[in-house]
Amino acid sequence: MIKVTKLTKKFGKITAVDNLSFTVEAGEAVAFWGANGAGKTTALRCLLHLIPYEGQIAINDLDVRQQGKAVRRLVGFVPQELNFHDDMNVADTLSFYARLKKVPTDHDFSPLLTRLDLQTHLTKPVGDLSGGLKQRLALALALLAEPPILMLDEPTANLDIRAREDFLMLLLDFKRDGKTLVFTSHRFEEITALADRVLLLEAGKLIIDAPPHQVEKQLGLESTLHLYLADLEIDTALETLSAHKMPVSRNGRGVRVQVSPGEKGKVLRLLHEADITIDDFTIE
The missing domain is CATH 3.40.50.300 (P-loop containing nucleotide triphosphate hydrolases)
Incomplete structure (x- = not known):
């Protein structure tokens, strides 16, 4: 056209x-x-x-x-x-x-x-x-x-x-x-x-x-996921994502994850499979 x-x-x-x-x-x-x-x-x-x-x-x-x-x-x-x-x-x-x-x-x-x-x-x-x-x-x-x-x-x-x-x-x-x-x-x-x-x-x-x-x-555009979780689940989330070699750190009411292009869904899937409930999230 x-x-x-x-x-x-x-x-x-x-x-x-x-x-x-x-x-x-x-x-x-x-x-x-x-x-x-x-x-x-x-x-x-x-x-x-x-x-x-x-x-x-x-x-x-x-x-x-x-x-x-x-x-x-x-x-x-x-x-x-x-x-x-x-x-x-x-x-x-x-x-x-x-x-x-x-x-x-x-x-x-x-x-x-x-x-x-x-x-x-x-x-x-x-x-x-x-x-x-x-x-x-x-x-x-x-x-x-x-x-x-x-x-x-x-x-x-x-x-x-x-x-x-x-x-x-x-x-x-x-x-x-x-x-x-x-x-x-x-x-x-x-x-x-x-x-x-x-x-x-x-x-x-x-x-x-x-x-x-x-x-x-x-x-190579990276995103930052800010995931808000219950206090009792933060350590488990850190261990789960670290085990998959994802750069993750504690961030107030949850965790912060640096995500490579196309991998935002992978983060959510891994936490879901670990029975971790995500209360909310933002993306930068």
């Missing part, structure tokens, strides 16, 4: 995206990942033809530069920074953007609004919405014309933990419906939850193109 060939973008002497090539299949979720300044947002803006670039980008076999109007019908975009007219209510905002997108006036948006939990907020001024509802409104606007592709720039960056989890579940639902997703993120746990493939960028160059679990292994 998307084919990018030797994409390059320079700002003066700075090369923000450097000879980037990749493809995205229909129905895939692909994430740009990397540190600040790696080129993630710049690459996404090139895909949307918001800025000029060198190289070639084709979406559904349409040249983004030459056939921009046709390409825009295929793509819904959720930016990182949301700019609404806060004094307009939700219904008027939807109507305004629907006219811009030339959506038929008799189109029934109620299924989409119900799915995004916006139906009961139509009369509220946008400025009175929570951050999570504003993000849902941005998603609704991106989906008004029912595009097959969604592009999102750091879609959960400004959300609290609960709103972030809810929004990711929504995106997963749309992915299951067949939407193609291309998004940027600096949170690897978000990428793991949503992406089929990760494009790791560093100084504008593509370093890794692989599924999330392979990226973890290639980079």
Whole structure:
């Protein structure tokens, strides 16, 4: 569905995206990942033809530069920074953007609004919405014309933990419906939850193109599990995990374990097999 060939973008002497090539299949979720300044947002803006670039980008076999109007019908975009007219209510905002997108006036948006939990907020001024509802409104606007592709720039960056989890579940639902997703993120746990493939960028160059679990292994990313247990079970947990050569130590109400990529489940399984009850856990 998307084919990018030797994409390059320079700002003066700075090369923000450097000879980037990749493809995205229909129905895939692909994430740009990397540190600040790696080129993630710049690459996404090139895909949307918001800025000029060198190289070639084709979406559904349409040249983004030459056939921009046709390409825009295929793509819904959720930016990182949301700019609404806060004094307009939700219904008027939807109507305004629907006219811009030339959506038929008799189109029934109620299924989409119900799915995004916006139906009961139509009369509220946008400025009175929570951050999570504003993000849902941005998603609704991106989906008004029912595009097959969604592009999102750091879609959960400004959300609290609960709103972030809810929004990711929504995106997963749309992915299951067949939407193609291309998004940027600096949170690897978000990428793991949503992406089929990760494009790791560093100084504008593509370093890794692989599924999330392979990226973890290639980079040797370790996690720290904080397991909260009953006091009487802490020593047994230490002995059990130490016997399997796992780096484990006491940590207040439980134990702390350094876990290699792909082994978080192994820790939980070993403790379960030893009849040790885990009251709670966190991952860093």
